[in-house]
Amino acid sequence: MVDSLGYRMKFGVIAPSTNTSVEPEYALMQPRGVTNHFGRIVIPDDPVRNDKEFEQLLVNIRGATEEALDAVMTCSPGYVIMGMSAETFWDGAGGAEKLKKKMEKCAGVTVSLGSHACDAALATYQKLNKKKIKKIAVLTPYMPVGDKNVRKFFTDNGYDVVALIGLKSPSPMLIAHEPASKLRNAIMELNGSNPDAIIQVGTNLACSAVAEEAERWLDKPVIAINAATYWFSLRDAGIKDRMEGYGRLMAEA
Structure with a gap:
């Protein structure tokens, strides 16, 4: 059964x-x-x-x-x-x-x-697009010490983190209160560094819908961790x- x-x-x-x-x-x-x-x-x-x-x-x-x-x-x-x-x-x-x-x-x-899922996503996008991804930009809700560890993970896996925005959300629950407009503006700012892909981490940031839309605007991978x-x-x-x-x-x- x-x-x-x-x-x-x-x-x-x-x-x-x-x-x-x-x-x-x-x-x-x-x-x-x-x-x-x-x-x-x-x-x-x-x-x-x-x-x-x-x-x-x-x-x-x-x-x-x-x-x-x-x-x-x-x-x-x-x-x-x-x-x-x-x-x-x-x-x-x-x-x-x-x-x-x-x-x-x-x-x-x-x-x-x-973390492993984001790495797998980057590898999969390279196959889908038949284009190498080397430069990435990252959005987090974290303080600098958290951003440092995120950067280390991607660097360890061979990527160049060319830009990172940490939103410094004021509590774990309040991460979910970051509005879609703020996430959209951050993604647009990150795109100014001309990355091959943009990644959002922090599972309490409701970013999946924003990332899906941003892929269409920017014509490049925008990966939401959830x-x-x-x-x-x-x-x-x-x-x-x-x-x-x-x-x-x-x-x-």
């Missing part, structure tokens, strides 16, 4: 309790027969005004992640998605690999990370359904 609704795949998703964007964005992209089941990393919505407070946010997340994973595994998902971003970039490519191995050991199933991570997880789990409205990855790859 299989799950009556998640008969193709039950995704377990780990996300901070303060995150109000990743769950609805994933829900919009789930194909028939695929269900998303969230385990919340319970953290306070403390102010984030500087690097020290941002690093404390990461301490809070790390302290509650395994408990959230244990909770979501009680529904026996076939695959786990890390629906949070900063930790998946921390300490660059090496840190991401360590995190993936740790989470998979705890979960006993495959675990996807947003769309990239859900696309990557579907494909990695063997689900090939395509859909319009969430960028070329979901529609064509």
Whole structure:
């Protein structure tokens, strides 16, 4: 017997309790027969005004992640998605690999990370466009210490980060309050550095629709982490359904 609704795949998703964007964005992209089941990393919505407070946010997340994973595994998902971003970039490519191995050991199933999904998205766009991507620009909601780790991840993977805008959102919950107009303006500013691709990270920034529109304006890859991570997880789990409205990855790859 299989799950009556998640008969193709039950995704377990780990996300901070303060995150109000990743769950609805994933829900919009789930194909028939695929269900998303969230385990919340319970953290306070403390102010984030500087690097020290941002690093404390990461301490809070790390302290509650395994408990959230244990909770979501009680529904026996076939695959786990890390629906949070900063930790998946921390300490660059090496840190991401360590995190993936740790989470998979705890979960006993495959675990996807947003950092790896963004890297896979860049590689896939190179195949779609038959054009090398070397220069990238990045949008984050983070403080400088978070931006430093995002930059390190992409540099470790061979990309030149030619521009980066960190929005310095004032708390983890308030990341979701950044308006679409602000995201659009930031993407346009990043495009002034003439990158081959633009990437948005931070799963509580509701950027999937903005990125999909920006791809049409700018005629280049604009990758939103939630769309990239859900696309990557579907494909990695063997689900090939395509859909319009969430960028070329979901529609064509």
